[in-house]
Structure formats: C-alpha cells, structure tokens
Amino acid sequence: MKFSDYPIALEIKQNLEDLKMIRPTDIQFKTISPIMREEDVLAIAQTGTGKTAAFVIPILDRIQKSKTSRRSEGIRCLVMVPTRELALQITEAFHDIGRNLKVKTSCVFGGVGQDDQILALEKGIDILVTTPGRMFDFLHQGHIRLNRVEILVLDEADHMLDLGFVKDIDDVINFLPKNRQTLFFSATIDKKIKKLAYNIIRGNAIHIQISPKDPVSKNVEHSVAHIEMDDKRFFLERLVKEQPEAKILVFVRTQVRAERVCAAMERVGVISETLHGGKDQNEREAALNAFKSGHLKLLIATDVSARGIDIPMVDFVVNYDLPEQAENYVHRVGRTGRGNEKGLAISFCSPAELPLLEEIEGYITKPITVAEITKTDYHETLVFKQEEEGDWKSVMAEIQRLEETYEDKKKKKKKKK
Structure with missing residues (x-):
C-alpha cells in the first residue's frame, strides 16, 4: 500500500511525495487507519521505524478536514515529549507534512525565553508540541488552555518515565476533556509503561507492537572494538581522518x-561540536542544525541525543563510551540506518567496560560482532599519532604495554583451554 x-x-499526499515518503513503514501501516477512525492506540516500536509520521499524518488530516478557515479556535491536539530536541523534531515533521494546510502548529519548551512562544500561542494554534515543565508554566500563567483538546499524544513515553x-502526565489529564483520543507511543514496554498507558487510554484501545527478534534495526551494521580507555581518542581520530566526508x-x-x-579532536585539527544538557538551547540547536545540514561532520553527544532525534544521513555512530543502560545502546545505534538508509555503528570497549558489554549483549539477546x-x-x-607529536618515549612505552597485554591474554586463553 502507498500513501497515495x-x-x-x-x-x-503531495507533501509526502515531495519528502520521498511513498510507502508506509510497518508501524505507520498498522497505526494510521485506527488513528483515522479516532480509536485510542498503544504503539510499541523500536527507534527509527517512523513513529512520528505515524501520528502526524492522521492528526493533520483530521484537523485539516474539519477546519473551515485558517483561524484557530483553540488547541485541538496536545503532543507531550520528554526533551526539547524531540519537541523541535516533531514540530518540524508537522510543518513539513502539513505544508500549505490550514493547520497551525507551535512548539513550547524550557531553556529559552518565553516571549516568542507566548506570541505564537496568542496568534492561535491547533497543535501544541511541548515538554512538561514549560507547558505547566504556561498553563498556570493562563497562556495555554486545554479544554478543547481532542487528541493527546504521548511520545517516547518510556523515556518520560x-x-x-x-x-x-497524571496532572495534565485533569486539564483535558474526558472525551478525547489518546495515542501512546513508546520504544519499549514493561509493567510501568503498561500501568501508565492503561490509566489514560480507553479499554478498547488498539495495541500495536512491532518487536523484531533483534531490537537493533536491520539497516544498521554494528560491531565492537576492544580498545584501551586511553587509546580511544587515537582510534576516533583515525576513523574521522579515514572518512573525511562521513x-x-x-x-x-x-x-x-x-x-x-x-x-x-581540536588539538589534532579535527573540527567538532558537543551536544549535551549543559549547553543552552541556542547552542544545542546551532550544533544540531550544523550537523543535520552537513556543515559539521563530527558531533560529540551524551545520551540527550540518543532518544527520538532524527538526524538524516548519519554515516557512523561511535559509542566512544558504552552506555550504562543497555537499552540506550539500541537508541544510540538507531541514529544511523534511519528509514531505508544503511548505517554503521562501532563501539569502543575498554577492559573496564566489559560488564556493560555483557549487559548489552544480554539485552539484544545476541553477541555483537567483534571488529578484530x-x-x-x-x-x-598509536605510533602514527605519537610520531606526529615526536613523543618517542611514549611510543615505546605504549608498545611495551601492548606487548605485555597481548601476552597476558594469550596465557589466559591457554589456561581456559
């Protein structure tokens, strides 16, 4: 089936064609029709499967068909998300898929000034995409009213937990009409998620779960390299310089x-930017936009970017440090191989991180291919790098350490046998 x-x-339909979205993904195919029938939906699907468009398309269609003018008569759809980056991404999806429609979408989140956001709200909107903190600020200040909301969307619900x-989430329900449609999207499902979902969706809700045996997308080729903690920077530098266009x-x-x-990276002439919660919103947006556009080739991030962020054409994901939560491995490597694209991911694992590697392999129920x-x-x-620095003593010391490490590993293998 095609979107047409x-x-x-x-x-x-025209906007989807312009975006080169011809056929729905599995999660889109299974959710769009029930959402169009105004049923509650509980949808579980791994990262990178197209969950955003799965609710954006039918919501835009419903509001567009019921509007008689471009004038907004109140917020009809509320989309709650855990992070600012995800709020901006979803708002962008509403704008791209909803181009030339009568539907107005606005985004509200903390970390930036209120004035521009308040101005957008005062002009009237149909769809509000928001993080909880700023939304409640505006509710209490009287800038937001939710009494006309027909659709509530909770995206990345597991991360919100x-x-x-x-x-x-419990508090916002008190501001919404009881007669509404609720769409609940999550990458994972457990007892806590089920309890939250069944507290807010109707009893006859459609439950959709896309759960392949391998939680890592089939489009991602991922591997692990065993590297000493202090040597990781040399291998990252080598990867960047060997793949200058990636x-x-x-x-x-x-x-x-x-x-x-x-x-x-800066010391060796490699341009990069960082993305993490310690930077203000304008800095984060600037770094993310530069990376999305391709003007920046290397972005170094914490897990603030691992969940829900759709960055087009990421060639490599590097787990410089293994994640402390195993499920974040799936979210991280899912930043590449989006949609129908292919992607590569490599993890640098130090000896101290071996327990984390074991947890990850247990979570994805299979060993990760070792990059020998x-x-x-x-x-x-190491020699190439340190020759440039003229640090011959450290070269020789490193080689000696590696020789000893290598011999120790051989002895341990023999003992096991």
Whole structure:
C-alpha cells in the first residue's frame, strides 16, 4: 500500500511525495487507519521505524478536514515529549507534512525565553508540541488552555518515565476533556509503561507492537572494538581522518567527557561540536542544525541525543563510551540506518567496560560482532599519532604495554583451554 492510496488530504499526499515518503513503514501501516477512525492506540516500536509520521499524518488530516478557515479556535491536539530536541523534531515533521494546510502548529519548551512562544500561542494554534515543565508554566500563567483538546499524544513515553514525568502526565489529564483520543507511543514496554498507558487510554484501545527478534534495526551494521580507555581518542581520530566526508555521531558518558573529547579532536585539527544538557538551547540547536545540514561532520553527544532525534544521513555512530543502560545502546545505534538508509555503528570497549558489554549483549539477546584489530594495526594507530607529536618515549612505552597485554591474554586463553 502507498500513501497515495490512503483517504487523506491531497495536500498531505503531495507533501509526502515531495519528502520521498511513498510507502508506509510497518508501524505507520498498522497505526494510521485506527488513528483515522479516532480509536485510542498503544504503539510499541523500536527507534527509527517512523513513529512520528505515524501520528502526524492522521492528526493533520483530521484537523485539516474539519477546519473551515485558517483561524484557530483553540488547541485541538496536545503532543507531550520528554526533551526539547524531540519537541523541535516533531514540530518540524508537522510543518513539513502539513505544508500549505490550514493547520497551525507551535512548539513550547524550557531553556529559552518565553516571549516568542507566548506570541505564537496568542496568534492561535491547533497543535501544541511541548515538554512538561514549560507547558505547566504556561498553563498556570493562563497562556495555554486545554479544554478543547481532542487528541493527546504521548511520545517516547518510556523515556518520560525515566526522567520522572509520571506526575506531570497524571496532572495534565485533569486539564483535558474526558472525551478525547489518546495515542501512546513508546520504544519499549514493561509493567510501568503498561500501568501508565492503561490509566489514560480507553479499554478498547488498539495495541500495536512491532518487536523484531533483534531490537537493533536491520539497516544498521554494528560491531565492537576492544580498545584501551586511553587509546580511544587515537582510534576516533583515525576513523574521522579515514572518512573525511562521513557524518559521524559520537556518544560519550558525561558532559565533561564530551568537552574533553572535543578538545582532543581540536588539538589534532579535527573540527567538532558537543551536544549535551549543559549547553543552552541556542547552542544545542546551532550544533544540531550544523550537523543535520552537513556543515559539521563530527558531533560529540551524551545520551540527550540518543532518544527520538532524527538526524538524516548519519554515516557512523561511535559509542566512544558504552552506555550504562543497555537499552540506550539500541537508541544510540538507531541514529544511523534511519528509514531505508544503511548505517554503521562501532563501539569502543575498554577492559573496564566489559560488564556493560555483557549487559548489552544480554539485552539484544545476541553477541555483537567483534571488529578484530591486529596487534600491528593497533600499534600503527598509536605510533602514527605519537610520531606526529615526536613523543618517542611514549611510543615505546605504549608498545611495551601492548606487548605485555597481548601476552597476558594469550596465557589466559591457554589456561581456559
């Protein structure tokens, strides 16, 4: 089935064609029709499967067909999300798919001034995409009224739980009409998610779950390389310089770590930017937009960017540090291989991170392919780098350490046998 076969507005069909969206993904195929029938939906699908368009398309169609003018008579759809980046991404999807429609969408989130957001609300909107904090600020200030909401969307609900937004979700229900449609989207499902979902959706809700045996997208070729913690920067530098045209997204454990890796790349002439919660919203948007456009080839981020962010044409994802939560591995590597594109992901695993690797492999229920690095190749990576610095003593010390490590590993293997 193609999007052109759906009974949706002609403008939406044209916009989808312009966006080169011809056929729906599995989650879109299974959810669009029930949403158009105004049924409640609980949808579970892995990252990168097209969940955003699955609700954007039918919501735009419903509001467009029922509007007689471009004038808004109140917020008819509320979309709640956990992060600012996701709010902006979903708003962009509403704008792209809803181009030339009568439907007005606005985005509200914290970390920036209120004035522009208040001005947009005062002009009148049909769809509000928001994070909980700023939304409640505006509710209490009287800038937002939710008494006309017909559709409530909770996206990345599992991440909202992780960030402690359960009370916010419960509280917002009190501001909404009881007779409404609720759409609940999540990448994972467990007891907490089910409890939250069944508290807010109707008993006859459609339950849709797209759960392949391998939670990592089939479009992503992912592997792990065993690298000493202090040597990771050399391997990242090598990857960047060997792939000068590639768009590379690097994930690290902490904000401090992100800045240190960025500084290390700067010292060897590699331009990069960081993306994390310690930067203000304008800085985060600037870095993200530069990376999306391709003007920036290397972006170093914390897990703030692992969930729900759709960055086109990411060639490589590098797990510079393994994630401490196994499920975040799936979200991280899912930043490449989006839609029908193919992607590559590599994880740098130090000896101290082996327990994390075991947890990840347990979560995805299969071992990750090991990217074999020969002793010679390992030496050449470090020697090439440190020769440039003229640090011969450290070269020799590193080679000696590697020799000892290599011999120790051989002895351990023999003992096991």
